[in-house]
Amino acid sequence: MKENKLKVSFFVQAKRTDKKGLVPVIGRISVGRTHSGFSTKCKTPLTLWDSRKQRLIGKSSMAVSVNQKLGECTALIHARFHELSERKETFTATDVRDAYQGQIHCQTLLLESFGEYLTLTKERIGIDRALKTFKLRTYQLSLLREYVQKKHKVSEIPLSQLDKAFIEGFEYYLTIDRKLKRS
Template sequence: MKQELKVLYYLKKKQCGKDGLSPVMGRIHIGKSMSQFSLKINADACLWDTKSGRMTGKSRMALDVNRAIERINLVIHTRYKELRETSPAVDAHDLKNASQGIASTQATVLDSFRTMNDNIAGRVGKDYSRAAYEQYLLSYRALEGFIREKLNRSDLPFRTLAYSHIEDYCNYLRVDRKFSTGTGSIYLTYFRKVVRNAVNEGILPRDPFHGFEAQREEVVHKTLTKGELERFMSDEPRVRQQKKTKDVFLFGVFTGLSYIDMKNLTYDEIHTMEDGSRWIISKRQKTGVGYRVRLLDIPLAIIEKYRGQQPGGKVLDVPGKMTVHSGLNAIAKRCGINKALGIHVSRHTFASLITLSEGVPVETVSRMLGHEHIKTTQRYAELSLDKIREDMHRLSKRIEGRFTLIEGNL
């Protein structure tokens, strides 16, 4: 049911001054809510028309007072229209605050999200990467779409944000937008950050996310087996871009570098040690965490292949990510690799097949990958069946003859 707005103007005659003037007051009614306020102007009670809420006559005072009332009245009705666009339920107290420029109670989700994103934009290249900032922008657009399509609003005031909105947004991401659980979780995390900021600033008295648990699914990281890697390495692409794609992928397989870190790798980040070994020592663009990895024969050969060909001291000629993915899957198809390949598969393969499966401690792998937490490395690194078979074979050799089965215990 539509709540009608009524605004009444009257004189507070009990506070009549020595000059015979009384303060002009206003009273806002919306449904059953009511809020009073002072217009901070005075009027002559003898010329005041109670019914119209205005002064009578054409004296200078009457014209000035009536113009001031009309101006305030226009502001109130304009603010009311704006609030109705974002919330179907507007009370008189909120409208008074909005009309008087008190914004804290009218803070909205999308406006706060934009402010947060603007702040992050200024930190790109410092403690945020461009890719991370773009994820925030995509998250904002998804939330904006939900509010517009499902709530039929242009924004959502924090005071109306409820637990049900969070559940509905989660369902919107999975069903309407068909996002994966992982992508949906990232977008919910950014939304939660906006809400947490509002709680910290005193805009929200409590966290609407309290008690909410997003659906999680076990992430299975793709990695190449030893046989698949051998087939991939033996392929000889005829297309120039696929040749570059193959080199970039193999560089990642034997160094563990991410796509963006390979793209930005410069000769200044390659160091020669006293023993003649060569290492990449740098910081990950995504997290700023330092990493160091020794260059093996294959990545060294790839470096020499492209030496001096790139501007700005760059080491590799890295195609665009979509070009890389397209090339990888063309190679995979020729090699009989029946799995979709992305550039990140090279990093997973380094963690599982090249390092952990060869007995490199997980702590060392974590340092080479530039992970902040070792749990991240453990999720990346999935031991191959070959490694499990080798470990069990060594175990069987070590314990052979040390245990005797007593038949009577069967």
């Protein structure tokens, strides 16, 4: 796997000055060759912004609080980047941004959900599930895991990324590549 480098930078949008003379501070995450922007929800006077240091100049209460917020953003983004690099093989700047904004933690993963379903099925063997059903579902999970790893080149995929193309691709993989018959 190629090592991804993370860079977090901040800039102001001078063209979006509000009535009080404040401009929004925008963040930019770069991972490898991918980029993603996000709002820091901070506003600052354009005269206090140092574009080289990407921070506010001075020791005013506004400068200290905005600089502290930008430092916290950077630290949290780096933490989310390290979490993703431990968990996934490949990811983009958008994935890091989503993790930073809390969108990725609530996502349910396909193979993880299937594994939980199998655990529940195993507990129900002899009650309202047959052993043959459990073995069939285990085989289906192995086929699905194989498909995700070979065709999508990831170890896990969020349920939110499943679409018609994924389902048709999986069907094609089973019937053409694996030569399994439809039932």
